[in-house]
Amino acid sequence: MEIQFTPWRMKYIKSHNAPPSEACVLCTIAQADPANDPQHYLLHRGQHCYVVLNIYPYNTAHLMIVPYRHTADLPGLDAASATELFDLTRRSLGYVNAEYQPHGSNLGMNLGKVAGAGIAEHLHMHIVPRWGGDMNFLPVIGGVKLIPEDLDETYQRLRPYFEQG
Numbered sequence: 001m002e003i004q005f006t007p008w009r010m011k012y013i014k015s016h017n018a019p020p021s022e023a024c025v026l027c028t029i030a031q032a033d034p035a036n037d038p039q040h041y042l043l044h045r046g047q048h049c050y051v052v053l054n055i056y057p058y059n060t061a062h063l064m065i066v067p068y069r070h071t072a073d074l075p076g077l078d079a080a081s082a083t084e085l086f087d088l089t090r091r092s093l094g095y096v097n098a099e100y101q102p103h104g105s106n107l108g109m110n111l112g113k114v115a116g117a118g119i120a121e122h123l124h125m126h127i128v129p130r131w132g133g134d135m136n137f138l139p140v141i142g143g144v145k146l147i148p149e150d151l152d153e154t155y156q157r158l159r160p161y162f163e164q165g
């Protein structure tokens, strides 16, 4: 499916240098200076995992919960990371529900390229809020999806929840 972005997207492209193709973008975000978290749309740093907006969202407030550890191996993930991964998923969903009142949500992981993972080498949990009619005629007819809210606004709306815990 083609995703058609609104003009703020160009601002993003111009202000961010793409990481080298061999670099893992999820590790790059984790290892960046926390002072730059807002420009990476990083919402929260836990002990073992962090929460970040997906910059190629399927829908408004599409979050990802990511272990700091670079691994694709969910069965091999240490218990502390796995526990915090799910706890941050639970908390993040609560914040999204409070701020956006979605009608439902998709949660999940795409493990492996064949399963649809965009960044297969570093596992991550997706939270995709859903509203009735959000997959309406545009994707069906045009193969185009519109994201109604820009990432900066989503970030500003959700960051206070994480700061207040």
Ligand SMILES: [Zn+2]
Residues within 6 Å of the ligand: 024, 025, 026, 027, 028, 069, 070, 071, 121, 122
């Ligand atoms: Zn990584």
